[in-house]
Amino acid sequence: MARLRMPVIVVALLSLVPHALMAAQKEQGFDSKLAFILTTAFMTLLPLGIAGGVFLWLRKRVREMREEETQDLATSPREAE
Amino acid sequence: MSTNTVVLTSELRPEPGPRRQIIPSGVAGMFLFVFSESMLFAGLISAHTVVRAQAAAQAWPPPGQPRLPLGETALNTGALLLSGVILLLAHAWFKKGPSRAVAPFAISIFLGAFFVVFQGMEWVALIGEGLTLSSSVYGSFFYVIVGAHAIHAAGALAGMVWAWVRLQRGRLSASEFQTVQVFWYFVVLVWPVLYLKIYL
Numbered sequence: 001m002a003r004l005r006m007p008v009i010v011v012a013l014l015s016l017v018p019h020a021l022m023a024a025q026k027e028q029g030f031d032s033k034l035a036f037i038l039t040t041a042f043m044t045l046l047p048l049g050i051a052g053g054v055f056l057w058l059r060k061r062v063r064e065m066r067e068e069e070t071q072d073l074a075t076s077p078r079e080a081e
Numbered sequence: 082m083s084t085n086t087v088v089l090t091s092e093l094r095p096e097p098g099p100r101r102q103i104i105p106s107g108v109a110g111m112f113l114f115v116f117s118e119s120m121l122f123a124g125l126i127s128a129h130t131v132v133r134a135q136a137a138a139q140a141w142p143p144p145g146q147p148r149l150p151l152g153e154t155a156l157n158t159g160a161l162l163l164s165g166v167i168l169l170l171a172h173a174w175f176k177k178g179p180s181r182a183v184a185p186f187a188i189s190i191f192l193g194a195f196f197v198v199f200q201g202m203e204w205v206a207l208i209g210e211g212l213t214l215s216s217s218v219y220g221s222f223f224y225v226i227v228g229a230h231a232i233h234a235a236g237a238l239a240g241m242v243w244a245w246v247r248l249q250r251g252r253l254s255a256s257e258f259q260t261v262q263v264f265w266y267f268v269v270l271v272w273p274v275l276y277l278k279i280y281l
Contacts, residue, residue: 035134039127046123050116061103 105256111263118233122271125226126278132218143217147210149280150203157199158276164192165269168262175248175258182258183248190241193265197234200227223279230268230275237264 104112133141142148168189175182204224212220244261247253 031134032131035131039130043120043123043127047116047120050119054112058103065101065103 105259107256107260108263111260115263115267118267119271121229122226122275125222125229126274129222129226129278132222136218142219145211146217146219147207147212149207149223151280153199154203154276154280157196157203158272160192160199161196161269161272164189164196165266167192168265172258172262175255179248179251179253183245186241186245186248189265190238190245193234193238193241193268197231197238200231200234226275226279230272233264233271234268237261237268240264 136143167185171182171185171189174185204227207223212223214221214224240261244253244257247257
């Protein structure tokens with residue numbers, strides 16, 4: 001596992017210099033490369049952020065529903081009496 | 082013996098109530114749709130950002146191309162945002178009594194329709210000034226991105242009109258209201274981002 005660590009780090013860092021794309025060609029200026037990196041980060045983080053937000057909201061909602069059900073069960077025998 | 086035990090435990094166990102949904106199916110479906118459409122707009126915005134950065138600062142907007150109307154569109158943006166706020170109020174009133182939401186819902190639809198019609202008028206003016214889909218990359222991005230938003234706005238408006246008719250007849254459920262709301266909020270919230278990216 002430790003032997004794989006360095007290659008993984010190198011591959012991850014290489015992805016910061018994506019030569020295969022037109023937007024990152026060496027003829028392009030700094031602004032162009034920055035725009036490319038920022039939009040790549042945006043396109044990566046947006047779906048992760050949305051999915052994460054939905055997951056957290058669903059977890060909160062499930063907890064609320066469980067609490068409501070527990071309260072309902074606790075109060076229903078008293079109402080029956 | 083074992084049979085008796087089973088009977089006793091089943092008698093003591095409370096009757097399972099009706100299964101409650103965490104989120105109504107319609108709302109969940111609309112969230113999925115909005116999620117996919119968010120990625121569509123994210124892609125368009127990203128493409129615009131990269132192409133704009135590639136162009137020299139002086140060449141954006143390209144020479145000879147008309148400038149976009151900032152002030153008028155800012156006013157239109159205000160109308161769209163107000164529409165979203167009024168829809169929020171309409172939902173609060175809907176919870177108190179569905180009939181109370183009819184008027185604010187209608188105002189929200191009117192403001193949304195105003196936005197779409199105003200955008201259409203702006204397009205006609207810009208085409209007249211020479212900004213077309215094929216006149217430049219600037220024009221292409223403008224019509225594709227703003228046009229994609231306009232299609233979504235028109236679709237959401239159609240949904241809101243449908244919901245309003247049902248509301249008037251007393252048939253609109255809370256989940257249907259929420260489903261339409263999610264779509265309209267998406268249209269409302271994505272627009273300021275487009276305005277800042279495309280117009281400024």
